[in-house]
Amino acid sequence: MTENEIKKIYELKEEGKGYYAIATLLSLSPSSVKSFLLRHPKSELEIVHHCKNCGAAISQFSDGRIKRFCSLKCHRDYWNKHRKIADRKSTYQCECEECHKVFTSYGGKRRFCSRTCFQQNESRKWGNKNG
Ligand SMILES: [Zn+2]
Ligand SMILES: [Zn+2]
Structure with missing residues (x-):
């Protein structure tokens, strides 16, 4: 599912459309729309964040903090890469x-x-x- 599709799902849901209607409009399967909305209820309507390292969509903390990386490994990889770039400039x-x-x-x-x-x-x- 692309970020655009996800945005559309929320938009259509706001308009009061059901899983099946949303799925038809976006040519997705109703079950994937349904399971997506069950996993990402209305409270998480804000933009989906992607891992700054690998680009994977990240499910956010429930208390509103923003996660920037999908995993600790990606977090480390990202900063390692960036530190190397900084070191190159003497x-x-x-x-x-x-x-x-x-x-x-x-x-x-x-x-x-x-x-x-x-x-x-x-x-x-x-x-x-x-x-
Ligand atoms: Zn990642
Ligand atoms: Zn001077």
Whole structure:
């Protein structure tokens, strides 16, 4: 069952349609619509959440908390993947030549913490030359 079909099921149910009518309209089997609605009663009408790692639909906690992963394994896999991506970018601690603030630079060393500091430094250079 796709997310779209699930949304439609709830919509049609809201309109007062029965399992059989819903199933016919969506070309699904009445028994699967019925069992779906029994497992997912009206109180869970909100959007179906999918596992951020494998994309499987997740049945949510009954107390309203939102589960983002179908299993602990998916949770771990997801964060492992993302940590690796973050590690690939090396970080450098640099001191700005203009304001002398220590800042973190990604992927290479930089002389200035910001474009403003770079411009200030440039304009002073030009100012000295003119004055
Ligand atoms: Zn998963
Ligand atoms: Zn600076």
